[in-house]
Amino acid sequence: MAGKPVLYVVVCAAGVAGGVGELISAAQVRGWEVGVVATPHAMEFVDVDAIAAQTGYPIRSAWRKPGDPRPLPDPDAIVVSPATFNTVNKWASGISDTLALGILCESYGWGIPVAVQPCLSTAQAAHPAYGESLAKLRRMGVRVAESVPGSYDWTRALDLLRD
Numbered sequence: 677m678a679g680k681p682v683l684y685v686v687v688c689a690a691g692v693a694g695g696v697g698e699l700i701s702a703a704q705v706r707g708w709e710v711g712v713v714a715t716p717h718a719m720e721f722v723d724v725d726a727i728a729a730q731t732g733y734p735i736r737s738a739w740r741k742p743g744d745p746r747p748l749p750d751p752d753a754i755v756v757s758p759a760t761f762n763t764v765n766k767w768a769s770g771i772s773d774t775l776a777l778g779i780l781c782e783s784y785g786w787g788i789p790v791a792v793q794p795c796l797s798t799a800q801a802a803h804p805a806y807g808e809s810l811a812k813l814r815r816m817g818v819r820v821a822e823s824v825p826g827s828y829d830w831t832r833a834l835d836l837l838r839d
Contacts, residue, residue, distance in 0.1 A: 681752040683708040683837075686776050689717035690758035690795040692828045696722055699757055699830040700730050706834070711748035713737070715763065715776045739775050753788050755833045756780065757821075758795030761806060768809035784816050793821035793833035 683703050687696050700710050712727050713736045728734050733748055740747070756763070763777065772778040783790050792813065800806060810820055819836035 680707060680709040682749045683710050684748070684751040684754045684779065685710055685712045686754060686756040686759075686763075686780060687712060687714045687718045687722060688756070688758055688760040688763045688776070688795075689715055689721050690760050691721075692758050692795055693718050693721035694723065695828070695830060696757070697726060697730055699755065699834060700727065702831045702834055703755070704730075708753075709749070711736070711751070713748075713776050713779055715760075715774055718776075736775060739778070751779075751783075751786075751788060753837050754780070754783055754790045755837070756790070756792040757830065757833045758828065759792045760794075761796045761800040761803070764792070764794055764796075764813070765805050765809045768812040789819065789837050790817070791819040791821060791833040791836040793828075794823050795828055796823075 685696065685699055685703070687693050696712070700712070703710050710731045711733045712731060714722060716737055719735070719737050724735050736747060766773070766777055767780045770781055772781045814820055821832040821836055
């Protein structure tokens with residue numbers, strides 16, 4: 677896998693999260709080495725062992741202890757998919773209370789491409805904080821894949837990294 681660009685896939689606790697293997701496969705076909713970072717609640721939505729087998733890395737969900745080796749190489753890009761209402765709003769506000777949010781907050785300073793594909797209800801999307809958060813993320817350079825209600829296309833956010 678040496679020499680391939682590294683993509684972090686950040687997975688949040690949305691109902692579709694169990695399908696993240698489709699995104700991982702698509703990224704690998706496109707030449708990415710993939711590491712997965714999950715929110716703590718997302719760990720209950722995904723097949724941890726299958727993802728580790730697919731990527732060759734354990735899923736990261738918690739901070740490592742000082743002195744522990746880094747389990748993933750540094751990312752060249754990040755895709756957040758599926759992204760929940762909670763994650764989008766916390767990320768835009770600079771809240772770093774999980775490893776996934778900490779990585780997302782730091783990504784701005786790393787200057788790497790970041791794409792996000794939200795997965796939330798129409799009612800959540802109507803909340804004023806959500807629109808403001810997406811606007812803030814866009815101003816930070818985050819590429820936002822618009823979701824289509826009733827469907828979830830796992831490659832939509834990945835496609836934004838081509839631009």
